[in-house]
Amino acid sequence: MDHLSGDPAETTYLDHAATTPLRPEVAEAMAEALSEPLGNPTGSHRPAQRARRLLEESRDEIAALLGRDPGGIIFTSGGTESANLAVFGTLAAASHDQATPSLLCSAVEHPAVLESCRAAAGSGSAKLQEIPVDSAGLVDVAGLADLVEPHTTLVAVMLANNETGVIEPLGHVVEAVRAQSATARIFTDAVQAASFVNLAADTAGADLVAVSAHKLGGPVGVGVLAERLPSVIAPHQYGGGQERERRSGTQNVVGAVGLATALRLAAAERDAATRRVAGLRDALARGLTAAIPDAHRTVPPGVATLPGHLHLCLPGVEREELLVGLGERGLCASGGSSCASGALQPSHVLAAMGVSESLSRGAIRFTLGRGTTRVDVERAVAVVPPLVAAVRHDG
Amino acid sequence: MRVLVAMSGGVDSSVAAALLVEAGHDVVGATLKLWGGESDSGCCSVADVDDARRVAQQLGIDHHVFNLTDEFDTHVVAPYVDAHARGRTPNPCIECNRSIKFDRLLARAGRMGFERLATGHHARVTGDGSLRLRRGADVDKDQSYVLSMLGQGELARVVFPVGEMTKSDVRAHAVRLGLRTADKPDSQDVCFIGSAEGRAGFLSRQLEFHAADVVNGAGDPVGTVDAVELITVGQRKGMGHGTDGARRYVVAVDVPSRRVTVGSAAEAVTSAIALPGSTLTWVDRPLGDGARAVAQVSAHGRPAPCSIARTDDGLMVEFDAPQRPVAAGQTVALYDIVEQDAVVGAGIAA
Numbered sequence: 163m164d165h166l167s168g169d170p171a172e173t174t175y176l177d178h179a180a181t182t183p184l185r186p187e188v189a190e191a192m193a194e195a196l197s198e199p200l201g202n203p204t205g206s207h208r209p210a211q212r213a214r215r216l217l218e219e220s221r222d223e224i225a226a227l228l229g230r231d232p233g234g235i236i237f238t239s240g241g242t243e244s245a246n247l248a249v250f251g252t253l254a255a256a257s258h259d260q261a262t263p264s265l266l267c268s269a270v271e272h273p274a275v276l277e278s279c280r281a282a283a284g285s286g287s288a289k290l291q292e293i294p295v296d297s298a299g300l301v302d303v304a305g306l307a308d309l310v311e312p313h314t315t316l317v318a319v320m321l322a323n324n325e326t327g328v329i330e331p332l333g334h335v336v337e338a339v340r341a342q343s344a345t346a347r348i349f350t351d352a353v354q355a356a357s358f359v360n361l362a363a364d365t366a367g368a369d370l371v372a373v374s375a376h377k378l379g380g381p382v383g384v385g386v387l388a389e390r391l392p393s394v395i396a397p398h399q400y401g402g403g404q405e406r407e408r409r410s411g412t413q414n415v416v417g418a419v420g421l422a423t424a425l426r427l428a429a430a431e432r433d434a435a436t437r438r439v440a441g442l443r444d445a446l447a448r449g450l451t452a453a454i455p456d457a458h459r460t461v462p463p464g465v466a467t468l469p470g471h472l473h474l475c476l477p478g479v480e481r482e483e484l485l486v487g488l489g490e491r492g493l494c495a496s497g498g499s500s501c502a503s504g505a506l507q508p509s510h511v512l513a514a515m516g517v518s519e520s521l522s523r524g525a526i527r528f529t530l531g532r533g534t535t536r537v538d539v540e541r542a543v544a545v546v547p548p549l550v551a552a553v554r555h556d557g
Numbered sequence: 558m559r560v561l562v563a564m565s566g567g568v569d570s571s572v573a574a575a576l577l578v579e580a581g582h583d584v585v586g587a588t589l590k591l592w593g594g595e596s597d598s599g600c601c602s603v604a605d606v607d608d609a610r611r612v613a614q615q616l617g618i619d620h621h622v623f624n625l626t627d628e629f630d631t632h633v634v635a636p637y638v639d640a641h642a643r644g645r646t647p648n649p650c651i652e653c654n655r656s657i658k659f660d661r662l663l664a665r666a667g668r669m670g671f672e673r674l675a676t677g678h679h680a681r682v683t684g685d686g687s688l689r690l691r692r693g694a695d696v697d698k699d700q701s702y703v704l705s706m707l708g709q710g711e712l713a714r715v716v717f718p719v720g721e722m723t724k725s726d727v728r729a730h731a732v733r734l735g736l737r738t739a740d741k742p743d744s745q746d747v748c749f750i751g752s753a754e755g756r757a758g759f760l761s762r763q764l765e766f767h768a769a770d771v772v773n774g775a776g777d778p779v780g781t782v783d784a785v786e787l788i789t790v791g792q793r794k795g796m797g798h799g800t801d802g803a804r805r806y807v808v809a810v811d812v813p814s815r816r817v818t819v820g821s822a823a824e825a826v827t828s829a830i831a832l833p834g835s836t837l838t839w840v841d842r843p844l845g846d847g848a849r850a851v852a853q854v855s856a857h858g859r860p861a862p863c864s865i866a867r868t869d870d871g872l873m874v875e876f877d878a879p880q881r882p883v884a885a886g887q888t889v890a891l892y893d894i895v896e897q898d899a900v901v902g903a904g905i906a907a
Binding site for chain 1: 585588590603606610619621622623624626664665668669670
């Protein structure tokens with residue numbers, strides 16, 4: 163096979179779900195924020211007051227876009243911290259209750275959520291039950307209804323899955339939880355979904371919502387946890403008492419400006435971007451499945467997904483081999499989550515969906531984004547099938 | 558030439574990668590994640606992956622981590638545990654070379670369009686037509702024993718860039734290039750066993766230990782051991798002394814009967830060892846009945862001249878002079894009687 167086919171200097175970026183490029187408008191807004199002295203927002207002098215103003219303007223804008231009270235917006239370092247704060251902050255607030263707090267967490271949550279819940283359960287500070295999903299990865303709402311009890315502490319169901327893009331039935335989840343419990347807190351990880359959904363409408367029933375800037379065209383290192391007031395979060399991190407004593411640490415003012423700008427731009431373009439990206443994704447799916455007839459669409463047709471996600475399982479293919487070859491051809495895709503060493507790990511999402519271990523070895527995720535073009539799709543359709551044929555092994 | 562270098566994060570494979578880059582090859586580095594459990598040594602720790610990745614970055618080559626933990630569990634760890642349960646003495650590094658590095662990884666390299674797989678082993682491949690596997694130039698670091706199962710099919714697709722170098726040459730080269738692994742100590746232990754818990758600690762979580770009687774050659778009880786599964790033929794430690802005050806050695810381990818047989822140095826010898834046919838591999842042509850060879854029974858064991866007797870089930874290695882007993886499960890590497898640095902084949906002691 164010709165290993166020089168596909169110019170590696172040319173990059174086709176189809177890994178927008180991992181992180182999506184910083185938008186120029188966001189970079190400009192952040193540069194503008196940095197163009198004059200910025201103090202610590204807790205100070206009293208002019209640079210401090212300027213920082214505080216930028217921070218609170220960003221908070222107001224983010225609150226409006228999320229349909230929340232500004233007082234419920236807690237700036238964090240990103241999605242993982244938001245998820246940890248949602249889980250441990252809720253548990254800390256519930257610690258005065260007599261019974262051991264109980265967590266319900268969908269089996270397909272991002273590790274930031276799932277591992278937080280498991281850590282809490284492992285330390286004995288909570289009981290955890292994982293909510294099963296069906297073969298499409300959709301949370302079993304009836305099963306969830308059976309698990310919720312009046313004293314359930316927290317229910318975590320993501321808005322859309324980061325691996326498959328499947329949009330979870332959060333509205334039905336909220337109804338099922340509320341039918342059983344008035345006090346259970348509902349947390350939704352909206353990190354992956356945020357680019358393409360109406361956050362205010364789609365997360366309206368949730369008490370806690372996590373968003374991260376770098377999935378939206380904002381910078382890495384900033385996110386929010388939005389909570390319904392009155393606050394039910396006790397601090398998980400101690401210090402100067404910033405963020406109304408819910409998250410200590412000097413606020414990332416420039417990051418907050420970047421997140422607010424990215425969210426505003428995404429909201430303004432949402433409908434048009436969704437249509438355009440979904441059209442390109444569908445073209446990619448048609449092209450790849452036509453050229454690779456046994457490619458398995460991991461999410462069945464008719465199940466709603468984020469517009470940019472195409473998840474395939476390729477029989478007889480080791481994703482590690484495919485991803486290296488794609489990378490050498492300048493095509494960026496993803497095979498799932500990695501452990502500390504950087505090695506790909508078996509997907510807990512696919513396992514929860516009942517995808518066989520052998521099929522999940524050939525799992526590959528293409529995620530399109532705002533910058534994706536028809537040329538990118540054509541290039542992927544030209545590059546992927548011959549490489550799949552080359553790395554495919556017998557049996 | 559497009560070459561995949563298996564980079565463990567040690568100095569040998571770091572320099573192997575560097576030499577290939579300097580020779581102008583199209584080089585990609587890969588580190589294998591082999592063990593999902595806890596370990597602080599060998600090829601499996603995050604720190605070692607970081608070292609390999611950083612060296613690859615210094616050399617300007619791509620680096621990937623391949624997760625072969627399932628295969629390693631199946632083909633290396635599980636047989637290692639099973640062998641101990643049966644009183645055998647396995648060599649997991651050899652099984653990893655046989656089943657992982659020079660089988661699955663080699664096949665993967667081929668599918669990915671690499672012409673060769675390189676490793677940092679101290680060994681050499683020479684000849685064209687019939688390839689020979691030879692000892693590394695540094696006799697103290699020679700690793701031909703742990704590669705002795707390779708055949709022509711594998712040798713044609715592998716390259717051992719540091720095989721011609723001494724270890725001090727390797728380190729000096731790493732220092733010249735400023736590689737962070739230049740002073741890293743050699744790995745000593747089985748990579749999936751942490752140094753804190755050791756073999757006994759690791760195995761204690763994997764299988765049930767049984768106490769056993771220790772008897773002398775006449776069958777008289779002379780003591781007991783707590784875990785017969787941890788006793789190795791040839792072992793001296795913990796076996797005490799005979800009535801004559803001489804050291805005792807383990808002569809036989811019988812797990813089902815819970816019995817360890819010990820003997821004096823004079824009794825703890827063997828004149829021949831059987832290698833079942835199913836375990837035999839040949840670098841090229843097999844040795845015939847009556848052939849002469851040199852046998853090596855451990856990674857740094859002393860080579861022993863021997864004759865080969867073919868049997869219905871494999872062959873017997875008949876030593877010219879009596880040897881310390883060879884534990885069942887140990888690999889016996891056979892070297893050419895004339896060119897004594899060339900591996901001819903290998904088998905596993907019955």
